[in-house]
Amino acid sequence: MINLSILSLLAGCGGTPEGTALLTAEQSYDFSNVLFAQSTVITSGVDTTINWSNLTVDQLGREMSPDSIDTMLIVRFEALSHEEVIQGAADDCIEQPDISGVVELHPEEGQVSANLTDFSFMGYEIDPAEQILEGMGSFLITAYSDDAIGVRMMHFIEPEVGADASTVELENGVASVDLSMDIDAGTPLPLNTTSIDWAGLELDTPCGTFPLNRFDRLTVVKYDDLTIADVENDFLYMDTIGTDVWNADIEGLSLFDLTTMTSETGAPFDGFTPDSLWLVALRCMTCDNPAPPYIAVVDAE
C-alpha cells in the first residue's frame, strides 16, 4: 500500500510539493531503433516446418536457449507490406485492425520445431491450403519467452506458387534491432528530487501519446564509475551495470515517493548525490520494445 497523502499536505493549495519533479517529455532521452527482418519463401498452400533449434542469440543480441521460446505467433497483415509491418513493429504501433488473422503455438518443453499446421487460435487450426497462400498479404512469425521483455526473434514467410521449400529456419541473425540513444539529451531532473509525478507526462510516439498506464516499473540507477557513453554502450543492461539500483512497481500510480525505495543491496534511497551519475527510468515491462519509454538524467550540479 502506498499512501501519498503527505504529498498533498506539503503541496498546500495547488502548488507542487518541494522535491517533487513533474515529469515531462523534455526531460527524457532521445531513442530510436531500426528493425530488420528477413523473409523466407515457402510453397504456397503447403504445410511447412519452422525450425528454431539454432536460435541462440535473439534479435537484440541477447544470448538465449532455443527451448526458452514459450509462445510463437503467425500474424497475417492483409493490407501491409513487409516494410510497413517492420516499421509498425519498430514503433510498437501495430493495431488490431491491421491484423487479418493470427494463430499461436505454445511449444512443449524442449520442442524446437513445429509445422504450420500445429498453430491454432481458439480451436481453429491453420489450413495452409486456404490460409497460407500467395497474395494474401504479409505473414510474420514472432517468438517470445516469458522471462524476457519483447520479441526474441521475428521472420517473414512468403508463400509463392511453385516455390520448393519445406523448412523455415528461425535462427540467429534473421532479424536484428539497431538501437541508438542519447541518454542526456533531455533537461536533467533537479538534484533535490525526492518524488516524481508523471500524471502530465506526454511522450509522443508515432501512434499517439504513450499510455500512462503502461508504465509499470520505476528504476533508479546510480553509477559511481561509469559515464553516459558507458551506459549507452551497454544500454540493454543499464540497470545491472549500475553501482546500485532501486526498482519499484508503479502499476496503477502516477506519483511516487522515491524515499520509500530500497535498493537491491538493501540501501534506502536517501536522495540523489552530485558525485554520481543517476538515471531515472519509467519502464514498460509488457511492451515489445525493451527500451524504457522515459529516461532522465539527474542534474549533478
Added chain:
Amino acid sequence: MNRILLVSGFMFGCSGGGSSEFTNVDASIADTVATVVKVNWSLEEEAQVWFEYGIDGACEGHETSSITGSQGETLLLGLPPVTDVCFVGFAELGGDVVEAESQTIRTGNLPSAFSTMTIEDYNPDKVAPGYIVGSNAIDPAMLYVVNREGEIVWYQEPVNEYLRPQMIISQSGDSFIYNEFSKDFTDDSSKISRVSFGGEIIEEFDTPDGHHSFQELPDGTIVYIAIDVRETDEWGLVVGDSVVEIPPDGSDPVVVYTVWDDPNIELGPHSEWDSTFYPQGRDWTHANYIYYSEDRDTYTISFRNVNTVVEFDRYTGETIRSVGRFGTHATDPGLIQYPHAGYWTADGTLMFLTSPPGTNESWGVEMSFDDQNMEAELVWSYGNDEGHKALILGEALRLSNDNTLVNFGSTGRLIEVTPDGEEVWSLYTSIGTFPGHTTILEDFYGEDQ
C-alpha cells in the same frame, strides 16, 4: 491497492466559499476501480445530499443522484484515469441548500495490462448519448466502460486465464453483470458475477457449461447459453447448445431450450465441424448469443456454425420464427453466414452481424419478417464494401437516436453509423484483443438504454 491521493481543500483548509452544514467530507479512490472516487460524508442533521463534480478545474459537469441521510457514501463515476477531479457537496435542508467546500482528488491509473482504445472518428453532434459498456474478450479479458473520447472510466482487473465476452447493466441499474469461462474449454469454470459500480463483487454463481452470452430478465432471472454435449451413433460426441434459466429465488436451473430437441436444426457436418474450439466434441451449432425480448416474451439464439438465428417460445422451447440455413422464413441465400448476436428492435425487426458468403467482410444487418408469406427481408445494412471481416464475435446494436453501433468483433473495431451509413464515431483496440458484446449506459445515475 489502496490509494489516498492528493486530497486537498476541505481537509487542509485551502478553498474558500460557502457556509457548510457538512461535518465531514472524505474522498478516496475505490480499492478496485481507480477511476471511481468514494466520498464519505456526514451532516449535522439529515438532509438530501448530492455532489457536483468535474475535471479541468471545474467543479461541475457531472451530478450524482441524491441520497437522504445524515451520513453516507457517494460515488463519483464516469471519470477518466489520472485526472484531477474537483467536487463539491450540496445538502438541501428544509428548502435551503448548503454547499460544502470544494475539494480536489486525482483518480488513479489503469492496470498496465489495459490496452489502449484509439478513437478514429468522433462527431459529438451526431453520436448517441452515453458510454460504451463492454469487454475485450481475450488476452487479456478486460471489462470496461469507455467514454466517447476513448477513456476508460470504469473497469475490472484484466485476467488472462478466462474469456469474458459480455458485461451488461443490471436491471437494478446500479451494478454490472459479466460472464467468464475457460479460454480453451478444457475445464468448466463458467460463472456469472455481479459487481457494484464501486467495484465490489456482490454475488457470483456457477453456470455449468456456460459460454458466450447471458441476459438478466426484468424479474431477476438469469438466462445463459450452455454447451449440450451428447454421444451420437454416427458422429461420436457432438457439441450442441441449450438455454438455461436460473430463477431469482435460487431454485434449480431450468433448461428451456436445447437444440437437440429442435426439429428444424439438422445434425450433420459443416465447414466448422472439425474445429477443436470445444474439446468435448464436434462443434455443431456454436451458439454465440442469447437475447430475451420483454415485449415478445421470447428468446432468440444465434447459431454461428449452422448459420441460423432462432426465436423460440420461452415456455415451450418451440421455434416461433427463424432465419438462415435452417430458417422458417425464406430469405436471400447470399446473406447469412456466421450470424452473431441476433436481437429484436422495438420496431420488430431482427438485427445481427453476418459475414455473407463470397464476401471478405461482415455486415450489420436489420431484417423484417413477413409471417404470412414466411419471408424475411433485408431492410438495412452497414459493412458492404467497408472491408471489415469479423472472424470472431460481433454485433449490430440499434441506439436511442436510431444510429447503429456495429461491432466488428475480432477486427477490433466499433463503428457508430447514422441510418444513412455515415460514420460518426469509431474506436479500435490495440493489437491482440478485440471487443466482446457491448451495450450503452446513458448515465451512471440514470436510466440505461
